[in-house]
Amino acid sequence: MEKDEKIVFSGIQPSGKLNIANYIGALSQWPNLQDEDKCIFCVVDYHAITVKKNPKELRKRVIETAKIYLAAGIDSEKSIIFKQSDVSAHTELAWILNCIGARISDLNKMTQFKDKTGENKESASVGLYDYPVLMAADILLYGTEVVPVGEDQIQHVELARDIAKRVNNTYGDIFTIPKAVVKKDGARIMSLLDPSKKMSKSDENENNAIALLDKPEVGRKKIMKAVTDSNTGIYFNLEDKPAISNLLNIYAGLGNREVKRLVKDHKDSGYGEFKNALADVVENFLITFQEKYNSYSDENVLEILEKGKERAEKIAQERLNKLKNAIGII
Numbered sequence: 001m002e003k004d005e006k007i008v009f010s011g012i013q014p015s016g017k018l019n020i021a022n023y024i025g026a027l028s029q030w031p032n033l034q035d036e037d038k039c040i041f042c043v044v045d046y047h048a049i050t051v052k053k054n055p056k057e058l059r060k061r062v063i064e065t066a067k068i069y070l071a072a073g074i075d076s077e078k079s080i081i082f083k084q085s086d087v088s089a090h091t092e093l094a095w096i097l098n099c100i101g102a103r104i105s106d107l108n109k110m111t112q113f114k115d116k117t118g119e120n121k122e123s124a125s126v127g128l129y130d131y132p133v134l135m136a137a138d139i140l141l142y143g144t145e146v147v148p149v150g151e152d153q154i155q156h157v158e159l160a161r162d163i164a165k166r167v168n169n170t171y172g173d174i175f176t177i178p179k180a181v182v183k184k185d186g187a188r189i190m191s192l193l194d195p196s197k198k199m200s201k202s203d204e205n206e207n208n209a210i211a212l213l214d215k216p217e218v219g220r221k222k223i224m225k226a227v228t229d230s231n232t233g234i235y236f237n238l239e240d241k242p243a244i245s246n247l248l249n250i251y252a253g254l255g256n257r258e259v260k261r262l263v264k265d266h267k268d269s270g271y272g273e274f275k276n277a278l279a280d281v282v283e284n285f286l287i288t289f290q291e292k293y294n295s296y297s298d299e300n301v302l303e304i305l306e307k308g309k310e311r312a313e314k315i316a317q318e319r320l321n322k323l324k325n326a327i328g329i330i
């Protein structure tokens with residue numbers, strides 16, 4: 001490993017249709033890191049089964065998600081791309097951390113579990129409740145320092161930090177302490193029809209989100225249909241202008257421009273003109289993204305995942321064995 005090279009780890013669940021919020025919040029950070037750092041990007045299929053999944057669809061989404069990583073600019077030579085279930089050290093470490101690192105009081109604080117389950121906590125799977133421990137295992141296995149994610153994952157990365165510190169206190173220097181990194185603009189992209197709610201790939205109304213594989217003209221239409229705020233003017237203010245601020249974040253994220261610059265350029269625009277300019281950016285982004293996506297075959301991707309598995313396994317197994325030895329399992 002080169003001096004100053006950091007280890008970067010992130011992952012996305014192969015569930016639902018990945019959307020522009022996943023791209024802006026998480027994926028768009030990844031390619032920038034791979035020249036300097038050692039990057040590991042995982043398709044986290046064991047996370048996806050925390051809620052019921054159709055087996056055929058899950059298999060399809062794993063390949064789709066890996067292709068999306070490649071289309072976003074991940075280079076499979078520079079970075080490791082692999083499927084979580086291919087490296088059994090993840091689930092093995094999760095079990096150990098369940099026993100020696102994580103506490104029920106930690107998991108009871110997780111806001112995502114509360115939000116996802118609402119009134120139905122009792123019927124949720126134990127896996128959904130425990131998922132942040134599996135996520136901690138993903139991160140800690142690789143000596144990760146940097147975890148590029150959207151804002152909603154910060155709490156989970158903090159739990160991974162706490163678990164790492166607890167284990168190190170008892171068993172010595174096993175884990176590196178990781179840190180979440182989020183984007184300045186776009187760590188939390190909101191729904192197009194309701195800017196008080198997060199854009200989410202599990203949303204039932206497809207008009208709330210633009211999928212990365214939506215037809216470009218569909219993406220354009222969704223922007224034109226997006227809600228705006230009641231008063232006029234294009235400026236950034238989350239309280240006063242939640243809808244326009246969200247559209248500015250989307251514009252910045254897909255158009256590679258700073259929000260500040262966009263506000264300057266559009267200060268005299270009406271909503272229609274502003275949305276039209278953003279619709280152009282979205283349409284062009286989707287065209288380019290999907291050209292790249294379609295340049296990979298399923299066979300390409302399976303090969304890449306197979307190579308990734310071998311590379312990831314070596315790194316993961318070493319730290320897992322060190323911990324197993326420290327706790328008396330080997």
Ligand code: AMP
Pocket residue numbers: 011012013021022023024025026027148149150151152153186187188189190198199200201
């Ligand atoms: P998920 O859709 O929960 O699998 O999230 C995959 C990645 O996208 C994670 O890093 C999330 O933090 C990020 N992400 C999900 N939704 C958003 C959003 N609305 N805005 C920004 N980032 C997001």
Ligand code: TRP
Pocket residue numbers: 009010011012013044047134135138139147149153156
């Ligand atoms: N929990 C993350 C999500 O739903 C996905 C994830 C699993 C992840 N393991 C990870 C992200 C490790 C970063 C690092 O979005």
